[in-house]
Amino acid sequence: MAQIQSYSNLDQGQFDKLVSQDFPFIISDCNFGSCLQKWNAEYLSSKLNGSSVKVHVSEEPVLNFLTKNFRYETQNFGEFLQKCAHPDGDQQYLYLRSIGVDKRGRDVADIQKHFPQIADDLVMPPFANFCTDIDCEEEGTTKCTKRHLFSSVFRISSKELVVWTHYDMVDNILLQVKGEKRVTLFPPSDAPFLYIRGDKSEIADLDQENIEAEYPLFSQATRLDCHLGEGDAIFIPALWFHTTKALQFSIGVNFFWKDRQLAAFYNRTDVYGNKDLIPAADAYSNVDKALKHLSKLPPKYRQFYLHMIIARLNKELTE
Amino acid sequence: MAQIQSYSNLDQGQFDKLVSQDFPFIISDCNFGSCLQKWNAEYLSSKLNGSSVKVHVSEEPVLNFLTKNFRYETQNFGEFLQKCAHPDGDQQYLYLRSIGVDKRGRDVADIQKHFPQIADDLVMPPFANFCTDIDCEEEGTTKCTKRHLFSSVFRISSKELVVWTHYDMVDNILLQVKGEKRVTLFPPSDAPFLYIRGDKSEIADLDQENIEAEYPLFSQATRLDCHLGEGDAIFIPALWFHTTKALQFSIGVNFFWKDRQLAAFYNRTDVYGNKDLIPAADAYSNVDKALKHLSKLPPKYRQFYLHMIIARLNKELTE
Numbered sequence: 001m002a003q004i005q006s007y008s009n010l011d012q013g014q015f016d017k018l019v020s021q022d023f024p025f026i027i028s029d030c031n032f033g034s035c036l037q038k039w040n041a042e043y044l045s046s047k048l049n050g051s052s053v054k055v056h057v058s059e060e061p062v063l064n065f066l067t068k069n070f071r072y073e074t075q076n077f078g079e080f081l082q083k084c085a086h087p088d089g090d091q092q093y094l095y096l097r098s099i100g101v102d103k104r105g106r107d108v109a110d111i112q113k114h115f116p117q118i119a120d121d122l123v124m125p126p127f128a129n130f131c132t133d134i135d136c137e138e139e140g141t142t143k144c145t146k147r148h149l150f151s152s153v154f155r156i157s158s159k160e161l162v163v164w165t166h167y168d169m170v171d172n173i174l175l176q177v178k179g180e181k182r183v184t185l186f187p188p189s190d191a192p193f194l195y196i197r198g199d200k201s202e203i204a205d206l207d208q209e210n211i212e213a214e215y216p217l218f219s220q221a222t223r224l225d226c227h228l229g230e231g232d233a234i235f236i237p238a239l240w241f242h243t244t245k246a247l248q249f250s251i252g253v254n255f256f257w258k259d260r261q262l263a264a265f266y267n268r269t270d271v272y273g274n275k276d277l278i279p280a281a282d283a284y285s286n287v288d289k290a291l292k293h294l295s296k297l298p299p300k301y302r303q304f305y306l307h308m309i310i311a312r313l314n315k316e317l318t319e
Numbered sequence: 320m321a322q323i324q325s326y327s328n329l330d331q332g333q334f335d336k337l338v339s340q341d342f343p344f345i346i347s348d349c350n351f352g353s354c355l356q357k358w359n360a361e362y363l364s365s366k367l368n369g370s371s372v373k374v375h376v377s378e379e380p381v382l383n384f385l386t387k388n389f390r391y392e393t394q395n396f397g398e399f400l401q402k403c404a405h406p407d408g409d410q411q412y413l414y415l416r417s418i419g420v421d422k423r424g425r426d427v428a429d430i431q432k433h434f435p436q437i438a439d440d441l442v443m444p445p446f447a448n449f450c451t452d453i454d455c456e457e458e459g460t461t462k463c464t465k466r467h468l469f470s471s472v473f474r475i476s477s478k479e480l481v482v483w484t485h486y487d488m489v490d491n492i493l494l495q496v497k498g499e500k501r502v503t504l505f506p507p508s509d510a511p512f513l514y515i516r517g518d519k520s521e522i523a524d525l526d527q528e529n530i531e532a533e534y535p536l537f538s539q540a541t542r543l544d545c546h547l548g549e550g551d552a553i554f555i556p557a558l559w560f561h562t563t564k565a566l567q568f569s570i571g572v573n574f575f576w577k578d579r580q581l582a583a584f585y586n587r588t589d590v591y592g593n594k595d596l597i598p599a600a601d602a603y604s605n606v607d608k609a610l611k612h613l614s615k616l617p618p619k620y621r622q623f624y625l626h627m628i629i630a631r632l633n634k635e636l637t638e
Binding site: 022188189191192196239261262265276277279280282283284286287289290291293294296297298300301303304305306307308309310311312313314316317 | 341507508510511515558580581584595596598599601602603605606608609610612613615616617619620622623624625626627628629630631632633635636
């Protein structure tokens with residue numbers, strides 16, 4: 001498989017062409033605005049100290065969503081930043097993934113709306129051609145061909161923090177504003193080798209020795225690692241499995257956008273951009289029913305029919 | 320994988336133990352009764368000349384159920400036997416698989432009932448411990464622990480005739496009365512490699528050169544060949560894929576029986592013993608629905624979710 005390429009001075013046409021190839025790429029030395037010079041723990045504290053944020057807190061650097069080795073805490077933004085950037089001896093690992101403010105979790109993360117105090121520091125990358133009309137009525141039609149932002153997400157984390165391997169239903173670019181980050185990606189076709197439960201991998205720590213002892217299929221996966229410095233951005237296509245490791249105290253921002261072609265299929269209650277497309281959720285539900293039927297049978301017959309169904313689906317894959 | 324073993328002088332206990340291992344085996348030099356001495360085209364013609372039979376007729380020796388390179392003809396039993404045993408220059412390949420006489424196809428093949436003129440020539444193998452009460456009311460209960468015959472099937476074929484590779488839902492023993500036969504088997508776990516459609520393989524001719532060019536997965540299958548002589552029987556377990564080739568004009572008989580454990584799951588309209596168990600048919604129907612849902616999605620997403628579902632089913636297989 002190809003490696004992840006890095007580009008600079010991308011224009012809109014080049015970006016569109018690269019995005020259409022459905023393969024991750026880095027855009028180096030972008031101009032995201034004054035945030036690149038301004039943002040650090042002290043500056044953001046001074047601007048956002050009044051607000052509170054819900055953050056992940058763990059005693060371990062590798063967060064595991066499936067075993068839940070972390071808890072959620074609501075903290076003062078300033079105190080969170082201080083602990084995150086300047087850990088004391090009693091090490092805790094902290095991670096903010098900003099979310100909407102609706103208590104029932106029905107709105108999406110939006111930096112402009114939720115953090116207006118620092119919104120002007122951040123400039124949307126021009127190559128990504130986002131529509132500036134946040135209420136654009138022609139979204140999803142062919143009249144407005146710009147990208148429409150689904151969400152913009154703050155990502156702030158302690159040094160060493162690793163976010164679980166997962167996939168999203170929507171494309172995004174991750175801008176690295178402060179600190180350095182390692183991004184590890186796997187193509188969608190690696191689904192069979194990554195022990196996926198829901199949208200997350202059971203393999204929490206990709207740096208553990210001898211992963212194959214516990215996860216034998218992992219040796220068949222195609223791991224792509226890359227490195228983001230300050231001012232770099234990476235395109236992470238929908239369905240690509242990915243995980244990040246903060247090599248330093250890290251501030252980043254994601255911009256997510258939906259694919260017009262899939263407008264009818266997105267789950268409307270999805271604020272994270274990771275819920276399965278409606279026809280896929282329906283398909284899963286039918287597979288659940290199929291398994292329930294097979295569970296009535298003795299193991300020999302159950303296994304036989306599992307083989308038969310897998311063979312059928314494999315045939316569909318090659319057609 | 321083990322090879323197919325051959326046993327002689329089996330008693331009931333030995334047979335039961337071997338059957339429970341779900342692996343084919345040969346019982347050599349059995350006593351099936353006087354049919355071994357008596358049955359040939361001339362004898363059967365003299366006894367059965369009045370009756371008519373529905374037979375497969377083809378210009379090719381390798382019958383292909385999926386492409387249907389044969390037709391069904393109703394023939395006088397005596398004339399059929401004559402053409403089958405003594406082909407003239409205008410070679411046709413003929414094959415009888417006896418069936419029930421109900422016009423709507425609702426009863427099963429039963430040699431005793433449908434061919435009483437020769438029924439006494441055939442002795443049920445004592446080791447198989449069949450219940451002699453054909454109306455046994457304790458069938459399927461623990462009160463009668465004998466095997467209950469599901470069907471008994473006449474198999475008469477021209478030299479060289481090959482019957483398509485398929486599996487049955489019920490166990491059977493095939494008695495070879497006249498002529499020699501090659502039997503080829505594959506374990507149920509070979510389903511992914513045999514290009515199965517329904518209960519039949521798309522690979523019509525296992526003797527064709529370079530099968531893998533057309534069917535690349537076939538190289539992963541475990542082919543087991545064995546040879547039946549006159550007076551030999553073979554146990555063919557349910558779900559094992561199998562095909563036969565008559566090395567000479569051939570007369571055989573199958574005895575099929577159902578598994579008491581599955582009594583609730585057999586399809587009651589199944590007269591051939593090859594319809595899928597009810598929970599399996601229900602599971603297939605749910606898989607059809609799942610595929611229909613996925614077909615709404617663009618190829619990239621459809622393929623991704625196929626991978627995800629296959630991974631899930633593979634996990635079920637190993638649990």
